[in-house]
Amino acid sequence: MSDKPELTVSVVTPDGEVYENKTTLAICKTAEGELGIMPNHTPVLASLAIDEVRVKTGEDQYDEIAIGGGFLEFSNNVLSIVASAAERKENIDTSRAERARDRAKERIEKAQNEHDVKELKRAEISLKRALNRIKISGH
């Protein structure tokens, strides 16, 4: 592993760095589909979907991080994932995520009744985030 080229992954959120590691492969979900980044990839900017980022740590072993939307920037073998919220799989509080899901569902229902388009969109995004966290923690 040591003589292979490596890239550094760092996940930053407004509340600080959530994750930092060296790896040979990071797989991110962008709005268009999966994007695998290996060392010496050309510099890239991409928007991220509300999904997970997987960072290879060994044979068939991945660190999984839930991303609540954001973008990635890769240059000079440093992959920066700039997200408004991110949690490592181990740190996800499932019961909290479930509460967030229920809350989001209520908000969607309310917004639908009141025909509040903005609120509906926002609630849908919250729901997506919550479901994403639940999904990843359940792997």
Next chain:
Amino acid sequence: MAGSLQSVKRRINSTKKTQQITNAMQMVSTVKLNQIQRHTASYQVYAAKIRSVITHLAKSHLLDSISVSSSSKKSDDPMSSLGMLQQRPVKKVGIVVITSDRGLVGSYNSTVLKQTMTLIDNVSKADNKKDDIVILAIGSTGADFFKQRGFNIGYEYQGVNDVPKFKEVRPIVQAIVTMFTSGAFDKLYVCYNHFVNTLTSEFRAEQMLPITAENVGDLENDGLEEAKEGQIAPAYDAEPSQNAILEVVLPQYAESLVYGAILDAKTSEHASSSTAMKSASDNADDIISTLQLQYNRARQSAITTEITEITGAQAALE
């Protein structure tokens, strides 16, 4: 004489107790200041990343082209981040005023409020300036102040945590951005105290919305300096397109700006609270030493009187 002795003693005691309280409050503020500074350091990493990406996009002159196209077609989707670039004729000005919820922070609040009033005078020359201004108050002191003066309060938020987390601030930011895109105001200033160091803070009013090529241009200069220090900024591939990335980055940028301002304001609040409490403790020290002197004098004179009485009595007996 004994009565004054007692009362001086009582005053010394009460001052000492007050001093204990201000001492404790000073320590609490200092701890909070340290906490928030640590938190700000980790936030800076995030802000720097966003800034470098925005700078890059600004360099490719994407912002200019979009701001032109969006203002001509008047984007109808209020959730579209490109609305943040929309420059409209300025009829109403939104002013976010960040103040503290509690007192005992020295001149912190009065500085912000005074300077904000000056800004309001500059922004709108009209006589009915109260109609042109929408105040968005974060912190109760500012809200009360502007309410009393009959300003139009568009948004009010109280009880920001001592070390605010992004999650907490996010609804505030979203509310503000929605108000902008829906046309409640056409220009947004954020007024707060910028933390310089523990002893000084400085008032800042920043125009945050709409995001214009000029205010990104300021960043560009900073970014260029950074780039000179480090490597040359690489030419990025954009996935799926630069526009799509802008859609994601701009809201994050706006959020991070407001969050940064709130963090900065809170830092300066803790700093000035700590300084105010320190000077209160120092004043208490002064008062105590004056009172102690007074007490000693009073006691000495009491003793002297007593001795005179005793010697007088003895002389009378002989």
